[in-house]
Amino acid sequence: MKQSLICLTLALALSAGHVWSAPLPESAKIDEILAKAWQKQGLKPNAPATDDVFVRRVYLDIAGRIPTTDEAEAFLKSSDPQKRGKLIDTLLASDGYVSNFFNYFADILRLQTDVKGQLTGYAYANWLKAALKKNQPFDSMVRELLTTDGSAWDSGAIGFYMRDQGMPLDHLAATVQIFLGTRIECAQCHNHPFDKWTQMDYYKMAAFTYGMDSRKGYSFDMKSAAVGVDKKKMKGPEGAALRKDMQMIKESVGEVTKTLRYTQIKETDRLPKLPHDYKYEDAKPGETVQAKTMFGHEAVAPEGGTRLDGFASWMTGKDNPRFTTVIANRLWKKVMGMGLIEPVDELMDSTVPSNQELMTYLEELMQSKDYNLKSFLRVLYNSDVYQRMPSTKDVMLGDTYAFIGPLMRRMSAEQMWDSVATLIQGNMDAEAASPNESAEKRLDVLGKLYDTLSEQNPQDIIARVKAMGGAASNPEKDAKIKEMTAQMSEARRKGDKEVANKLSQEIKKLRGGDKGDAFVAVLGEEGARAYQQDMKGGYKMAKKPDDKKVVRASLDKSALRKLQASGASKEEIKKKMAEMQKAAQERGKSAGMVAGATRASDMPSPAPRGHMLRTFGQSDRETIENASREAAVPQALSMLNGPVADAIINPGSSFGGHLAKAKDGSEQVNSIYLGLLSRYPTNNERQVLDQVVADRGDNAKADIIHALLNTGEFLFVK
Numbered sequence: 001m002k003q004s005l006i007c008l009t010l011a012l013a014l015s016a017g018h019v020w021s022a023p024l025p026e027s028a029k030i031d032e033i034l035a036k037a038w039q040k041q042g043l044k045p046n047a048p049a050t051d052d053v054f055v056r057r058v059y060l061d062i063a064g065r066i067p068t069t070d071e072a073e074a075f076l077k078s079s080d081p082q083k084r085g086k087l088i089d090t091l092l093a094s095d096g097y098v099s100n101f102f103n104y105f106a107d108i109l110r111l112q113t114d115v116k117g118q119l120t121g122y123a124y125a126n127w128l129k130a131a132l133k134k135n136q137p138f139d140s141m142v143r144e145l146l147t148t149d150g151s152a153w154d155s156g157a158i159g160f161y162m163r164d165q166g167m168p169l170d171h172l173a174a175t176v177q178i179f180l181g182t183r184i185e186c187a188q189c190h191n192h193p194f195d196k197w198t199q200m201d202y203y204k205m206a207a208f209t210y211g212m213d214s215r216k217g218y219s220f221d222m223k224s225a226a227v228g229v230d231k232k233k234m235k236g237p238e239g240a241a242l243r244k245d246m247q248m249i250k251e252s253v254g255e256v257t258k259t260l261r262y263t264q265i266k267e268t269d270r271l272p273k274l275p276h277d278y279k280y281e282d283a284k285p286g287e288t289v290q291a292k293t294m295f296g297h298e299a300v301a302p303e304g305g306t307r308l309d310g311f312a313s314w315m316t317g318k319d320n321p322r323f324t325t326v327i328a329n330r331l332w333k334k335v336m337g338m339g340l341i342e343p344v345d346e347l348m349d350s351t352v353p354s355n356q357e358l359m360t361y362l363e364e365l366m367q368s369k370d371y372n373l374k375s376f377l378r379v380l381y382n383s384d385v386y387q388r389m390p391s392t393k394d395v396m397l398g399d400t401y402a403f404i405g406p407l408m409r410r411m412s413a414e415q416m417w418d419s420v421a422t423l424i425q426g427n428m429d430a431e432a433a434s435p436n437e438s439a440e441k442r443l444d445v446l447g448k449l450y451d452t453l454s455e456q457n458p459q460d461i462i463a464r465v466k467a468m469g470g471a472a473s474n475p476e477k478d479a480k481i482k483e484m485t486a487q488m489s490e491a492r493r494k495g496d497k498e499v500a501n502k503l504s505q506e507i508k509k510l511r512g513g514d515k516g517d518a519f520v521a522v523l524g525e526e527g528a529r530a531y532q533q534d535m536k537g538g539y540k541m542a543k544k545p546d547d548k549k550v551v552r553a554s555l556d557k558s559a560l561r562k563l564q565a566s567g568a569s570k571e572e573i574k575k576k577m578a579e580m581q582k583a584a585q586e587r588g589k590s591a592g593m594v595a596g597a598t599r600a601s602d603m604p605s606p607a608p609r610g611h612m613l614r615t616f617g618q619s620d621r622e623t624i625e626n627a628s629r630e631a632a633v634p635q636a637l638s639m640l641n642g643p644v645a646d647a648i649i650n651p652g653s654s655f656g657g658h659l660a661k662a663k664d665g666s667e668q669v670n671s672i673y674l675g676l677l678s679r680y681p682t683n684n685e686r687q688v689l690d691q692v693v694a695d696r697g698d699n700a701k702a703d704i705i706h707a708l709l710n711t712g713e714f715l716f717v718k
Contacts, residue, residue: 023085026365027383033358034385034403046388046405051076052679053718054084054387059678060411060717061335062091062381064100065418065599068427069658069671072678088381092374095433098132099601101373102433103414104334105132106605108178110163110621113605117162117214117262119446122439123152124159125605129435138327138371139316142179146312149212152263153447161265165214169272172206176294177624179315181326181347184294191280195348197294200282203272207291208299208311211268220253220458245466252465255518257453260446267308296321318367322347328362329353331373335380337407338395345624354400390718410629410716413618414600420612421599423675424647426654432599445534452527465521481507612638636710645706659701665693668701676708 038045049057055075059067067075075087091097105111105128113121131141148157164171173185186192187202271288278285291307293299299314301307316323326344333339340353340362353359369375380386388405395401411419421428484507491500519528564573600613606621607613614620615638617628638644650656655675662668669689673681681689693700708714 023082024379024382026379029361030358030379031384033355033361036357037355037402038404041402043402043404045385046391048384049387049389049405052677053389055087056678057390057406057717058084058087058091058381059096060415060419062088062100062377063094063096063429064103064415065096065422066676067678068422068654069675071427072674076679084387085382088378092378092381094429095133096427096429097374098129098433099418099429099599100414101132102129102601103412106601106621107619107625107627108330109160110174110619110624110626111159111605112163112621115163115262116165117152119439119443120152120156120159120162120263121605122436123156123443124162125156126435126439127156127159129433129601132373133433135372135374138373139323140371142316142323143312146175146209146315147306147308149265149267151447151450153443153450158265161209161212162214162262165262165265168210168212169202169206172202172209174624175209176205177345179326180320180322181329181341181345182294182322183346189275199278199280200274200289201294203274203289204292205294206272207289208307210272211270211308212265213268213270214262214265220257220453220461249462249465252518252521253461256449256522260450263443263446267306324363324366325359327371328366328376329359331377332362332380335377335386335406336403337390337409338401338403355403408716408718410631411616412627412629413613413616415717416616416715417613418599420644420648423655424650424653428599432602434602436602442535445531448534449531452523452531456523456527460524461522464524468517468521612642612644639710640706645702645709648709649702649705665690665700669693669704672701672704672708676705677713 034045037043052072055072056066059065059071066072075083080086102125106125109128111121111124111128113125115121131144136144144155144157145160148155148160150158152158152162161171164174169188170185173183173188176182176184184192184195184197184202184205186194187197187199189199191198271290274283274285274287274289276285278287283289291299291311293311293314296314297319299307299310301310302313314320318324325341325347329339329341330344333342333344340355340359341347341351342354365379366376385403386406390408391401391405392408395407401407418432484503488500488503488507491497491503516528519531522528523531568576600607600618603613606618611618615632615634617630617632619625619627647653648655649659651660658675659668659671662671666686669686670680673679673685689700689704692703696703
């Protein structure tokens with residue numbers, strides 16, 4: 001039987017032309033399973049992918065960007081019969097893999113950096129990058145996300161809970177959807193109308209994670225401030241001074257500790273209670289619910305562990321009926337364009353994969369690899385089916401796909417942005433995989449601040465606050481600030497920027513005095529000085545582009561030489577130079593808009609509204625996998641009229657530098673095609689483009705680049 005299957009696989013391969021043989025037995029097993037399905041359905045696989053199709057696809061799929069001109073040329077010229085497998089290994093080991101799969105998991109996890117406790121958001125992003133960089137097994141990553149508590153400076157994994165702080169029931173629904181591929185959110189309000197889950201099931205599951213509570217900052221013992229105070233006197237007229245003292249202490253401590261808000265989370269024994277309108281007979285409204293799993297065996301806490309430890313072990317266990325299926329199916333979809341189970345996160349007891357044998361094998365493969373994502377992906381990328389030409393026909397909702405090759409799909413927003421950035425800046429993989437140093441530095445400062453506060457004696461803080469007058473509001477100063485603010489607004493209305501800026505600085509100084517006094521009062525002079533020095537040594541939240549990488553504007557010297565050789569007058573040359581200088585400055589301005597020296601993974605998550613990433617469908621990270629790959633008019637306008645093409649063609653860009661080295665029109669066309677499409681033009685294309693060069697002269701390059709940037713071949717992953 002086995003021999004006949006091997007013969008069948010070989011026959012199918014030969015019928016479609018030569019295909020690179022899978023170097024891994026696990027990859028060959030995938031092809032063998034698919035070959036049986038093709039035979040049953042009377043299908044033939046797609047033809048083997050050509051080298052130019054493969055190299056562009058594998059860079060986009062693994063590193064999240066198109067290859068540079070040099071990378072594409074090196075692969076196309078190589079005669080090594082093992083070059084595909086070697087390139088796969090190189091890319092999986094690259095920082096580009098970290099950048100690309102960070103974008104992928106950030107979309108699934110709804111990772112946001114711009115949330116309450118912004119530093120916690122950046123710490124979360126840094127944690128995810130670090131986990132991918134060291135190739136942490138997926139089950140280990142999930143256990144860490146589910147069980148880690150403490151401070152953001154100790155582990156960014158607390159960002160998983162902080163993402164939904166204050167919404168524990170919603171967080172549970174997202175957790176189950178992400179890791180178990182099951183939609184249970186309907187059961188939060190009533191028994192699920194289409195599945196077996198009840199509202200009681202939902203609350204029992206929520207009980208596992210309900211105790212994760214975000215601490216809003218450092219907890220100062222205000223009871224110490226009230227020691228010896230007669231509470232009755234506090235309420236009377238004679239208690240005004242005492243109330244002022246208490247207010248001063250509260251404001252001073254609050255001023256110092258507000259930077260610590262939303263940077264810590266702690267597991268508590270808190271359990272959920274059924275809602276007031278609970279209408280089912282198995283319990284009464286308001287009853288406390290104990291933790292219990294929805295399916296499979298019970299989640300038992302290990303010795304010395306908590307119920308959350310038991311929940312994490314249950315969820316990620318190899319005997320969990322859905323955990324392995326979901327991650328194996330998600331990654332198959334990422335590689336091939338469609339899951340064996342669709343949608344990937346709506347599993348029910350009745351769900352049947354499009355190829356049950358293959359789904360079972362992928363589950364076994366994931367477990368045998370101990371959830372090593374790179375090892376699992378390596379098998380998929382080395383399969384013959386992955387290395388075939390793409391299927392270009394859309395698979396309609398409800399239809400199945402036999403996987404006769406990968407599905408062609410539009411680039412994601414991140415792939416688009418990172419490909420443009422690569423054309424401008426060259427290979428930036430290493431920089432994109434590095435953690436945000438600004439966030440790391442500031443988190444370190446917060447950790448020191450927390451330790452310093454913890455070492456303080458509350459009574460000493462109280463004494464210092466009282467002695468300094470604290471940070472309580474000063475009525476006279478408040479009135480002064482209000483008056484100056486009105487004057488500043490009036491100055492701005494009249495357009496007097498100098499006066500407005502001066503008033504703004506004075507207001508800032510008045511307000512800053514309270515802040516400085518508060519730090520001295522709470523931390524002491526030495527502690528306040530150390531904190532200020534640490535903050536000065538920190539970084540700004542947004543990285544500045546490396547000056548050496550910023551694309552610079554430059555004159556088109558070849559056009560200038562032609563003008564001089566034509567015998568033009570000095571006045572004509574001077575006028576032309578001025579026009580060229582202005583155009584070069586505009587190109588430089590355009591380049592600065594899109595160059596930025598950062599890949600998508602190194603930017604805020606998600607990018608700001610109006611950014612090219614959002615224009616091309618980047619998720620807003622509000623719901624799971626909320627990105628869009630649909631075409632839209634703003635995208636076309638961005639590519640046709642936006643700064644992208646100007647930035648790419650700029651002689652200071654990586655792509656422009658290669659183009660500038662071309663000796664003639666034919667070499668220029670080769671350089672353009674190799675840089676944008678990772679291939680050389682066909683003979684038919686060359687005939688057309690040679691005529692374009694002859695007709696359009698110096699404008700031909702820009703025309704060709706604009707045209708290719710807006711073709712499906714550039715915009716799609718083939």
